[in-house]
Amino acid sequence: MLVYGTITMAGAESGSQKKVFDAEAASFLVKELRESFGSGRTRSYEWRVSQVKALLKAVVENEDQIVDALRSDLAKPPLETVVYEVGMFKNSCEVILKELKHWMVPEKVKTSISTFPSSAEIVPEPLGVVLVISAWNYPILLSLDPVVGAIAAGNAVVLKPSEIAPASSSLLAKLIEKYMDNSFIRVVEGAVDETTALLQQKWDKIFYTGNGKVGRIVMTAAAKHLTPVVLELGGKSPVVVDSNINLKVAARRIISGKWGLNNGQACISPDYIITTKDCAPKLVDVLKTELENCYGKNPLESEDLSRIVSSNHFARLSKLLNDDKVSGKIAYGGEKDEKKLRIAPTVLLDVPQDSLIMGEEIFGPLLPIITVNKVEESIDVINSGSKPLAAYIFTNNKKFKEQFVKNVSAGGLLVNDTVLHLVVHTLPFGGVGESGMGAYHGKFSFDAFTHKKAVLYRSFAGDASLRYPPYTDTKLRLMKALIGGSIIGIIRALFGWS
Amino acid sequence: MERSVEALERDLKSVRKYYGSGKTKDASWRESQLKGLQNFIVEREEEIVRALKHDLGKHYVEAFRDEVGTLMKTLNLATKSLKKWMAAKEAKLPQIALLSSAELVPEPLGLVLIISSWNFPFGLSLEPLIGAVAAGNTVVLKPSEMSPSCSSLLATVLPTYLDNKAIKVIEGGPEVGELLLQQKWDKIFFTGSARVGRIVMSAAAVHLTPVTLELGGKCPALVDSLSFSWDREVAAKRILVAKFGACAGQACIAIDYILVEKGFSSNLVSLMKVWIKKMFGENPKESNTIARIVNKKQFMRLKNFLTEPKVKESVVVGGSMHENDLFIEPTILLDPPLDSEIMSEEIFGPVLPIITLDKIEDSVEFINSRPKPLAIYAFTKNQTLQRRLLSETSSGSLVFNDAILQYIADTLPFGGVGECGFGKYHGKFSFDLFSHHKAVARRSYFTDFWFRFPPWTLQKLQLLEVSYNLDYLGILLVILGLKRSKRSLS
Numbered sequence: 001m002l003v004y005g006t007i008t009m010a011g012a013e014s015g016s017q018k019k020v021f022d023a024e025a026a027s028f029l030v031k032e033l034r035e036s037f038g039s040g041r042t043r044s045y046e047w048r049v050s051q052v053k054a055l056l057k058a059v060v061e062n063e064d065q066i067v068d069a070l071r072s073d074l075a076k077p078p079l080e081t082v083v084y085e086v087g088m089f090k091n092s093c094e095v096i097l098k099e100l101k102h103w104m105v106p107e108k109v110k111t112s113i114s115t116f117p118s119s120a121e122i123v124p125e126p127l128g129v130v131l132v133i134s135a136w137n138y139p140i141l142l143s144l145d146p147v148v149g150a151i152a153a154g155n156a157v158v159l160k161p162s163e164i165a166p167a168s169s170s171l172l173a174k175l176i177e178k179y180m181d182n183s184f185i186r187v188v189e190g191a192v193d194e195t196t197a198l199l200q201q202k203w204d205k206i207f208y209t210g211n212g213k214v215g216r217i218v219m220t221a222a223a224k225h226l227t228p229v230v231l232e233l234g235g236k237s238p239v240v241v242d243s244n245i246n247l248k249v250a251a252r253r254i255i256s257g258k259w260g261l262n263n264g265q266a267c268i269s270p271d272y273i274i275t276t277k278d279c280a281p282k283l284v285d286v287l288k289t290e291l292e293n294c295y296g297k298n299p300l301e302s303e304d305l306s307r308i309v310s311s312n313h314f315a316r317l318s319k320l321l322n323d324d325k326v327s328g329k330i331a332y333g334g335e336k337d338e339k340k341l342r343i344a345p346t347v348l349l350d351v352p353q354d355s356l357i358m359g360e361e362i363f364g365p366l367l368p369i370i371t372v373n374k375v376e377e378s379i380d381v382i383n384s385g386s387k388p389l390a391a392y393i394f395t396n397n398k399k400f401k402e403q404f405v406k407n408v409s410a411g412g413l414l415v416n417d418t419v420l421h422l423v424v425h426t427l428p429f430g431g432v433g434e435s436g437m438g439a440y441h442g443k444f445s446f447d448a449f450t451h452k453k454a455v456l457y458r459s460f461a462g463d464a465s466l467r468y469p470p471y472t473d474t475k476l477r478l479m480k481a482l483i484g485g486s487i488i489g490i491i492r493a494l495f496g497w498s
Numbered sequence: 499m500e501r502s503v504e505a506l507e508r509d510l511k512s513v514r515k516y517y518g519s520g521k522t523k524d525a526s527w528r529e530s531q532l533k534g535l536q537n538f539i540v541e542r543e544e545e546i547v548r549a550l551k552h553d554l555g556k557h558y559v560e561a562f563r564d565e566v567g568t569l570m571k572t573l574n575l576a577t578k579s580l581k582k583w584m585a586a587k588e589a590k591l592p593q594i595a596l597l598s599s600a601e602l603v604p605e606p607l608g609l610v611l612i613i614s615s616w617n618f619p620f621g622l623s624l625e626p627l628i629g630a631v632a633a634g635n636t637v638v639l640k641p642s643e644m645s646p647s648c649s650s651l652l653a654t655v656l657p658t659y660l661d662n663k664a665i666k667v668i669e670g671g672p673e674v675g676e677l678l679l680q681q682k683w684d685k686i687f688f689t690g691s692a693r694v695g696r697i698v699m700s701a702a703a704v705h706l707t708p709v710t711l712e713l714g715g716k717c718p719a720l721v722d723s724l725s726f727s728w729d730r731e732v733a734a735k736r737i738l739v740a741k742f743g744a745c746a747g748q749a750c751i752a753i754d755y756i757l758v759e760k761g762f763s764s765n766l767v768s769l770m771k772v773w774i775k776k777m778f779g780e781n782p783k784e785s786n787t788i789a790r791i792v793n794k795k796q797f798m799r800l801k802n803f804l805t806e807p808k809v810k811e812s813v814v815v816g817g818s819m820h821e822n823d824l825f826i827e828p829t830i831l832l833d834p835p836l837d838s839e840i841m842s843e844e845i846f847g848p849v850l851p852i853i854t855l856d857k858i859e860d861s862v863e864f865i866n867s868r869p870k871p872l873a874i875y876a877f878t879k880n881q882t883l884q885r886r887l888l889s890e891t892s893s894g895s896l897v898f899n900d901a902i903l904q905y906i907a908d909t910l911p912f913g914g915v916g917e918c919g920f921g922k923y924h925g926k927f928s929f930d931l932f933s934h935h936k937a938v939a940r941r942s943y944f945t946d947f948w949f950r951f952p953p954w955t956l957q958k959l960q961l962l963e964v965s966y967n968l969d970y971l972g973i974l975l976v977i978l979g980l981k982r983s984k985r986s987l988s
Binding site: 038040043078079082109110112115118120122123125127128212215219220228233260294295304383406407409410411412413414415416420424425428432434438439451452453454455456457458460467468470471472475479480 | 518520523557558559560562563567571589590591592597600602603605607608684692695696699700702703704706708711713724726728729732733735736738739743776777778779785787866879888889890892893894895896897898899900903904906907908909910911912915916917919920921922934935936937938939940941942952953954958959
């Protein structure tokens with residue numbers, strides 16, 4: 001699946017033979033984009049809107065090709081592609097088209113007596129030339145969502161899609177070349193070498209979606225140029241299931257968020273369940289029933305489930321299942337087809353916390369259940385690990401709910417459902433701690449690629465001499481009074497009475 | 499504080515454990531810490547000012563104006579606003595009731611590291627500390643060893659006003675800094691040079707720790723040909739105080755150099771000469787109104803700027819340097835060569851080059867051909883030029899007809915862009931900087947969309963599409979069979 005050394009530079013020297021995309025080529029690309037950016041064209045509202053519309057058009061007009069590409073890369077069910085990759089992206093564009101004018105307006109802010117007389121505002125401006133590196137699991141959405149945010153904010157963008165989803169990568173390159181203004185927006189395809197060449201350059205921002213290991217590499221490369229970064233990483237997103245809830249609804253929502261999302265290969269996928277020893281068997285039964293309702297008796301053959309993306313990941317997931325510590329714990333599923341890279345929805349019960357499957361982000365169709373005596377203990381279990389991207393809780397107990405929200409730190413928290421908070425564009429989507437830094441979606445995307453410039457307007461009138469040397473006691477008293485904010489104090493100081 | 503790695507790790511572990519108890523999340527704890535800081539500043543004002551005098555030769559009034567007073571202002575604001583800042587913010591939900599509620603809940607990050615600089619040792623240590631504590635974090639502060647009395651005051655006296663289980667001050671130089679950077683933090687806030695900024699960010703990358711870097715750059719001040727003499731005088735005064743009156747130019751937002759039209763430059767120079775005398779006296783060294791250079795190394799760095807022959811020739815005001823007292827008098831240069839060191843490095847001292855241009859509008863290109871600065875100052879009433887600067891240049895901040903003042907405006911974010919850093923603070927921005935804004939959404943058990951679940955059918959596809967597009971009418975039409983999709987599922 002890895003495509004080494006194959007590069008296409010969309011928009012550059014078409015017709016000539018494919019050259020290796022090395023550091024020199026990367027440097028040339030950045031230089032070109034900086035010159036374009038310097039022209040100032042991206043600052044205009046009209047340009048930004050035209051580009052957002054063009055990208056939207058590219059996706060809408062080529063939906064079939066997108067469905068095909070995702071089918072090829074991941075055997076992703078067309079419905080998932082249409083709803084998540086295309087649908088969510090369309091939504092992003094629509095939000096931008098509706099709101100961009102407001103976002104671009106400088107925000108007037110109040111000034112206080114300390115700078116009187118003055119007026120001030122915060123002016124959003126683009127950062128310049130930014131790099132977006134995306135992932136393989138939602139290759140279209142995770143590429144275009146940040147890209148459209150960067151464009152809305154007025155930047156020039158280079159996109160490096162994941163080589164692990166090659167059909168999507170090459171489709172993105174084709175579409176962006178065809179529909180977008182190539183003086184400002186480019187795609188560089190490739191793998192480790194090309195990414196390294198890009199990371200050596202100086203960018204005004206780097207937006208990376210992927211895993212923590214490469215996240216560290218990206219941030220270290222960015223440090224050399226003091227480039228700020230957004231890292232959308234992952235983690236083990238827990239689901240806490242309390243007793244006295246509607247288990248059927250909970251199970252269906254868990255299923256929808258786990259296997260309904262690229263067969264568990266999503267950063268906000270419910271990774272594992274924590275429930276009480278009493279509740280666990282009931283939960284397992286309900287899950288079994290509902291899984292069968294969704295995927296039939298032979299889920300390995302179901303067309304409604306994505307396959308595993310690559311043989312590497314297949315081997316990784318198999319290893320988790322072959323771990324001695326979880327032998328005999330499989331309550332449902334466990335079937336695998338190596339040739340077709342398929343693994344059936346699998347539920348494991350009573351998994352020990354030191355097993356392999358509990359030691360890393362699963363990113364696959366395996367759902368371990370951890371049992372505790374009292375459901376409140378789940379908070380400690382979660383907090384003993386690193387902060388996840390999302391945490392889910394199913395409960396009707398108001399007190400426990402409040403406790404959970406107060407004490408569990410995660411990128412986002414959702415009560416009584418899974419994944420849906422992602423869809424609401426007024427909520428920032430991003431991690432904390434090991435699950436990442438920075439956020440996007442809706443206006444947060446615009447902000448992620450914007451510099452908020454502080455602007456202070458002063459006049460020459462009303463100049464207070466107390467700022468300037470020579471320094472006198474009167475000036476000192478007056479200053480103290482001003483800080484204190486009391487009018488009496490100021491008057492007294494002015495008259496030398498304090 | 500002991501310096502051994504084991505002792506440090508032990509201390510950090512106990513701080514983390516304390517954080518885990520949840521105590522610092524309480525509003526009452528945060529208020530008590532802010533009060534403690536307030537008491538420190540008020541009760542120890544004399545010692546603070548004395549330490550600043552000792553380390554940097556700052557005059558009492560300068561110390562108050564730039565550090566003590568500003569901290570008092572920030573503490574007043576933080577105390578007044580804390581409850582408001584801590585409150586969850588409701589997020590507007592789109593019409594379709596997929597979720598029943600959504601809000602942003604600010605929570606502390608955990609254990610944060612603040613590394614501050616020597617030029618405003620109290621301000622640059624405590625402004626971020628106020629934000630960190632207001633946000634409910636535990637903190638380790640490492641003040642700069644280059645301002646030793648200030649560092650010592652912070653390490654020995656400040657802790658007596660605060661909760662030592664949560665806030666620690668660790669003194670030391672680069673070795674201690676390195677030791678600290680190897681640990682895992684939930685955030686690092688660094689004020690200093692770009693060189694060290696790179697080291698900090700690289701160290702943070704190992705643990706995926708988010709950072710804020712407040713660095714520096716060459717802040718230009720362009721001076722238009724102002725027609726009113728009142729305006730010219732005010733401009734000159736403001737420029738002088740923003741260079742020589744701000745820690746003798748050793749400030750990240752001090753005016754680094756001036757851009758002015760050829761025709762106006764001599765006017766400006768004479769005006770500045772007059773006001774230098776009025777502000778700093780006939781003998782600035784004796785008048786004690788200008789701070790000292792912090793140490794010999796920095797002094798020699800500044801002295802070396804003037805050893806380049808063409809630079810030396812360009813001195814039009816001042817120029818005398820007293821090594822023993824680490825004092826440099828206000829010095830103005832007229833048109834030193836653009837490729838000289840003084841025009842390529844951040845000056846950070848009381849030497850002010852004036853660069854003349856044919857037209858003042860050329861300053862836009864001049865500024866843009868150089869790295870983005872922390873601040874751009876423009877003394878002009880010309881609205882066209884103002885608009886051009888606003889939209890064609892990029893900097894941390896932009897100030898018209900004054901300088902440095904943006905530092906005390908709480909409603910304006912203070913931070914850099916590009917080489918001068920990233921992240922911003924002051925006012926509520928400080929609180930936000932040290933917070934994680936957690937998205938919390940809730941769903942009820944009712945209103946589930948049956949079409950969310952496989953097996954997938956064409957109708958479910960249509961329904962999902964319209965519901966994700968938040969289209970109520972569309973849903974109705976599909977259910978009634980009145981809306982058809984052109985696609986197929988195969």
